[in-house]
Amino acid sequence: MPYHQFKCSECIPERLHHAVDKGETEDLTDALPLGYLNTIPGTISERGCAYCGAKHVIGTPMKDVIHLSHGPVGCTYDTWQTKRYISDDGNFQLKYTFASDMKEANVVFGAEKMLKKNIVEAFKAFPEIHNMALYQTCASALIGDDINAIAEEVMEEMPDKKVFVCNAPGFAGPSQSGGHHKINIAWLNQMVGTGEPVIYSKYVINYVGEYNIQGDQEIMKDYFHRMGIQINATFTGNGRFDDLRCLHKAQLNVLECARSSEYICDELRTRYGIPRMDIDGFGFEATADSLMKVAHFFGIEDKAQEIIDAEYARWKPELDWYAARLKGVKMCLWPGGSKLWHWAHMLKSEMGINVVSVYTKFGHQGDMEKGVSRCEPGTLAIDDPNELESVEAMYELKPDLIMTGKRPGEVAKKIRVPYLNVHGYHNGPYKGFEGWVRLARDIYNCVYSPAHQLVNLDISKDEIPTDKGFVTRESLSDANLSDEIKNSTELREYTGAYDPIPALRKKAESNVYTFPDPETGEWRVVPVETLRNSKIVDVE
């Protein structure tokens, strides 16, 4: 077995089976690290807790919801303004967070009464919001508060309000992933099937496992709408609470982040017979294939091809400008769970980047299976990485950049490796065709930063070059490029806006999308009001 022995982890033998070097000839099954096992205490692992997996990853991107955590204030504080899931109607979910603020007396005497008062107060402060997600935390779970009963009580007394309960305390699993699972199933059991949506297209999907980081969902929504496909609900980025109660009413579940949301898709298949289709919205080829896959399902391949042609024509020359300059760049792709397999092969095939290592904090073996299979031989794959192993890997692999989270990025900085944020993104969105160009642009700006070139110079020992007052990025990136590429009139740098999302929203407001009538099949414009705010009818 090609297990990778970190020197720093020789003293904890159980870590050995969590890292592998992908060999030249080995079968995939030989090269799989263990995954999703209990964390070894004291390793300085990068994992979070099940509560944050439930609330912060999946719950909070829902936009018209009061997100209230039942527990001491810290859990709420921590999962507020630490992610970038935007919405198209004012970012209520980013701006407001709610805590029951459990105190010692509540721990001793119970906190149910206090919780009820809290819920009422929160609804009173925001009368226009009718939905609440109520999250259990470690403390409230351990004292045994029956928050489901409180939620029922409130809904009886306030019939125009809905309260969803998520029982995923922080300790419920080895990582965030435990919480993903719990909220998937909780939503399915409590909310799905309680609403009847307006169906305005012949083609209806749920878009699942998409969290609208910097606008990802809105990029993809534009493609689906251009194909005449109705997005019944998005789970959960930019998603409406009511739409998500209607998940049972789609013809197809289009699943993006299979790590966090496959559970609900699998259950929707079992209970409602809705098929699951896994897609990748990152990369030109992956996005094109994904749109085509969805199109095949409905028999609208021509619609997908139109988009693919238009988007390639618009953006491919820009991607290729960067690709020519990123060829051979060495990268550690160290995201949370799913981006290792969303991105590894696309970075290689479309930007020429050598992914020398992948890791996952909360992925399961299935994620490693997909991730490792999409890597080149020689790649180091690490499960549940810890600080010392990451540093050792960076020293050994000498990457040109790492793509990881904010804090590990600061670790890399100190050993002179620049980083890009793959959780909240640097300058996303990164999804779809334009998004992928934006990622290429961000990688380029990161790797060829003239200021970064200065970090290895020791002015006390080295010869100091005194002939230049500045160095351009281009002089660094273009040094070994052929004249053909350098002088190409076709290739160009990114020409999109700082933020492409406002233009997409404006477009959506101007009633441009046409959809085939579910009865007659006739294509007609569906007004924006229906697209955005169609009334969901309660059903038992």
Add this chain to the structure above:
Amino acid sequence: MSCELKAKDRTGVINPIFTCQPAGAQFVSIGVKDCIALVHGGQGCVMFVRLTMSQHFKESFELASSSVHEDAAVFGALNRVEQGVDVLLMRYPDLKIIPIITTCSTEVIGDDVDGVVIKLEEGLLKTKYADREVHLIPIHTPSFVGSMISGYDIAVKDFVEHFAKKADKTNGKINLLTGWVNPADVTELKSLIGEMKVDATVLFEIETFDSPIMPDGNHVSHGETTIEDLESTANAIGTIALNRYEGAKAAQFLENEFDVPAIIGPTPIGIRNTDTFLANVKKMTGKAIPESLVRKRGIALDAIADVSHMFLAGKKVAIYGNPDLVIGLAEYCIDLEMEPVLLLLGDDNAKYGNDPRIKALKEGVGFNMEVVTNADFWELENRIKNEGLELDLILGHSKGRYVAIDNNIPMVRLGYPVYDRAGGFRHPVVGYAGAIWLAEEMANAIFTDMEYKHNKEWVLNVW
């Protein structure tokens, strides 16, 4: 014209100003050299605290978790503390101090952390690490008691209590307990007492939180307070704890236990409080205040004269955050002729009612002022949106940024955490340097606002 102290009258929190106790204890632990705390609880209690630190300082700090999972929550999790301590010691050869910081979950399940420390001291440390100096310090910070502020206070005291050791003679230094500050504050404090030729043990020595990228090696950010520093706190001439709520417990302990005289406060924000701080140092050490500080103070007064009565006078301010910071800022604002009409303290510490500074505000202010305890950001936002509160300026940390953004109120980022402005930790708020920065930063925020709103922006054509 009155100042009213009252508690928020809602039960819950809408947008919290503070986080919980373990975060404060973790902040203290990173100020100590060769120290990695093991936080006994779920992983989020560490992961997010580290994230917030990295957002504020743009650095990563080392903190470990005992990673309490479901089985541990049911059957007890002390075995995970034992394993965590061992793993840390094996992998970090320079590590000497492991504070074990409890959280809500491990306090609710009743894990006997003190007991396991004794067990480890008599077992693992004696057998496997016999030739190493290792200190395990239990720190109890259940999240449902107090706030990050009391967590800080408790942890400082627990560190001092663990190490302080009486020697035959005094070390000739003062103990300077800074409270929850930034590296630039430590720099300024050291500069002030350095000018007076006073030697101090600074707790905690966090100037190095602002650490460099070097041409080689790995420069992990951590504090510089050593075991020797902590031990010798018992032998100081005296202790000055700048903040009542962040460090005073330790000062009191040293006075009670080792007869090290303590002076608590004032938080040296603004000219007047800095003067008092220097007077206290003088009183404690007998050292004179030199001409150089007269000059430094004069430069600050000069800067204030440029902006105070022309631009700052009459400006209504809301201030939120750590209590000593908020009160210190309010006092300084009043000296600058501003009106701090609303102070928001994010916890329900019963001692606020007896704070002499709050009493003085209640007796002395010439405008209507509210001090809200157990406050959240809704106390601020609701007053602005629904109760007609008009503000010219907000002072506080980044978590409250949308109150300023959505209501078009200029804001100066202060306190912890500041992540939506670059380099916040690089500016002092204490001392004369802090007084200059605060006055000018407030003026600049107001100037930018005048320009955006075309509100007499032409005044600045000739200023």
